[in-house]
Amino acid sequence: MSKKPIVGITMGDGAGVGPEIIIKSLQHQHLYEQAHPIVIGDASRLVKANDILGNKVKIVRLKDTDAFDATEYGTVHCLDLHLLPEDLPFGKVSAEAGNAAFHYLKKAIELANQQKISAICTAPLNKEALHKGGHQYPGHTEILAELTGTADFSMMLSSPKLKVIHVTTHVGLLDAINMIEPERVLRVIKLAHDTLSKSGVAAPKIGVCGINPHAGENGLFGYGEEEEKIIPAIERAQGDGINVEGPLPADTLFFRAQRGDFDIVVAMYHDQGHGPIKVLGLESGVNITVGLPIIRTSVDHGTAFDIAGKGIADEGSMLEALRQAIELAPK
Structure with a gap:
């Protein structure tokens, strides 16, 4: 070659x-x-x-x-x-x-x-x-x-100011919520960590979105999806030494990430992750499939x-x- x-x-x-x-x-x-x-x-x-x-x-x-x-x-x-x-x-x-x-x-x-x-x-x-x-x-x-x-694979969107990786992608919203579960969330957190680590980012900072508005706000919104589906994955990832935080309200997490507080955001479903990237500019966004050989x-x-x-x-x-x-x- x-x-x-x-x-x-x-x-x-x-x-x-x-x-x-x-x-x-x-x-x-x-x-x-x-x-x-x-x-x-x-x-x-x-x-x-x-x-x-x-x-x-x-x-x-x-x-x-x-x-x-x-x-x-x-x-x-x-x-x-x-x-x-x-x-x-x-x-x-x-x-x-x-x-x-x-x-x-x-x-x-x-x-x-x-x-x-x-x-x-x-x-x-x-x-x-x-x-x-x-x-x-x-x-x-x-x-x-x-x-x-x-x-084990996931879609990662990358732009100069923001990187987003998805737990679910091309499925309807109700199906996406049903598909989100701790093992799946944990796999995507690890894919994010491994991908950025291999690219030279030391101890990448990972922010994880909630599913509901305000990440459920302690049960005020939704039916406990964050507690059931996301928090166990984050706790296990933290136990493995991964620098991850969440679940966080999506409406502020993406702002914080493009500001530099996080190296990558874990989005729960397609539009949650795609919207912010595309607002930053279609001409600069790139789709990368991570986990492939x-x-x-x-x-x-x-x-x-x-x-x-x-x-x-x-x-x-x-x-x-x-x-x-x-x-x-x-x-």
């Missing part, structure tokens, strides 16, 4: 903004100074996106992995799986695009397991299209977990069908996701 990491970029849903933000991101020369980026997708779709953007780069089709460590600035190299119809419209849910997005990711996981790429960076997929394409997963995270045989980062936004194919999508989140994939990848 090259001294520079090889980062596999999955194209995501070809009807969304993925092809455009990939082309825009790979116009930044510094990426090629730090890594060999390879797109896993449909080269013809990248050509269309490149045309929309004014033919900014040269698209190079790859049929195998031999040239993965020979990328150069000014070109976008694509391992071409050739799964999409030529007339696929932008901005519409498509079973073909959903199926293709699954197979791009599956191929990337195979390459990572074979150590032919060092990390995976994913462009967004559309869950409705994924399901229409015959793949009944809530999202990227669950596909990655199943195809790598990973039982391979490195995977992703943009923290969706397929944006309303602007797909118009050439106006912002590549900031993709650039940040690529930066973190390069940083985390084995050298």
Whole structure:
């Protein structure tokens, strides 16, 4: 493997903004100074996106992995799986695009397991299209977990001022509350601690959200969920020497964390954690799946069908996701 990491970029849903933000991101020369980026997708779709953007780069089709460590600035190299119809419209849910997005990711996981790429960076997929394409997963995270045989995993969102890890993600709120239990909360606290420790943070400070307003306020709100589901996990983690505090009211915890009081926040459900990160800026948020045997980062936004194919999508989140994939990848 090259001294520079090889980062596999999955194209995501070809009807969304993925092809455009990939082309825009790979116009930044510094990426090629730090890594060999390879797109896993449909080269013809990248050509269309490149045309929309004014033919900014040269698209190079790859049929195998031999040239993965020979990328150069000014070109976008694509391992071409050739799964999409030529007339696929932008901005519409498509079973073909959903199926293709699954197979791009599956191929990337195979390459990572074979150590032919060092990390995976994913462009967004559309869950409705994924399901229409015959793949009944809530999202990227669950596909990655199943195809790598990973039982303990979690979604971590990262921005320059705030990191958030989730106990539950793509389930309804009532289901999420039912799923929260001490063992699950403890596993996520440990994943947060281990992930930050490996990245060089000494004794990471972890803040844990409550479920109810004001973290239940000693039984005033809710039915004792904090006492039953969260506090036992925190006490066990503290007993293991982990620097963790909670359950804390979510409405003030995120402010305290971005101020620097905590290195990471443990959120109980999807919107509790996603909202604060996205308020800080979609262009800087990155989705990282922790607990996997391979490195995977992703943009923290969706397929944006309303602007797909118009050439106006912002590549900031993709650039940040690529930066973190390069940083985390084995050298």
